Amino acid sequence: MAVAALATAGLLGLLSSCGQSSHSSPAAAGAITAGPGQHQTAGMPGASGLGNTTGAALGASPMPSMTMPMSPSGAGAADAPVSGNAVAIKNFAFSPATLKVKAGTTVTWTNQDGDAHTVTSAGSGGPLHSAALATHATYSYTFTKPGTYAYLCTVHPFMTATVEVT
Incomplete structure (x- = not known):
């Protein structure tokens, strides 16, 4: 300093x-100010706002050929248990992250991302084993026994969620 x-x-x-x-x-x-071909970042003399001087959309990937996961807009909002029978796969996340259902409920996952995802039980022996889901593809499973079922996407293992069955 x-x-x-x-x-x-x-x-x-x-x-x-x-x-x-x-x-x-x-x-x-x-x-x-930055000269031609140079970029300002927040905190540089003459920089304003977020330092986005390139004209690119805020939040845009610095590597256009790669899809970057976006963080949830509300801190903790994705963790609140939700009742229902549908899970959306979007922005490289399962939404809701925790779903509460009664035994006998069929849950359907729908891939709303441009990349393929799976719905696979975490650990061995779990009941969830989808194939890779292309965009708009669905996978359904009927939960018959109470318990907490943790699952993930095997293509993107940072994507995790649970279904709580009562």
Whole structure:
């Protein structure tokens, strides 16, 4: 931090001593902007907002050929148990993350992502074993016994959820 402050002070001193009128005032010295092909990030002198100076949409992937998971909008909202019989697979997540059903309920998962996903029981011996689900494909399973059934996507193992059967 102290090194950065010294470097900034040295830079400001150089700018104000270069003799050009555009750099002679302290206000102008703080308005440093990125040149062609350079990008500003939040916290850089002259940067504003999130540092998105490229014209790309906020939240856009820095690598257009890759699909990036988006974080849930409400912290903890995805973890609240929900009743019903449908699970959406979207934004690289199962929604709801926890589904509560009664024994005898058939739950249907629908893939709403552009990438394939699976619905597979976590651990060995679980009942959920879908094939890879293409976009708009569905998988259904009827839960007959009470218990908590943890599952994941084997293609993207960070995608996890549970079904609680009473």
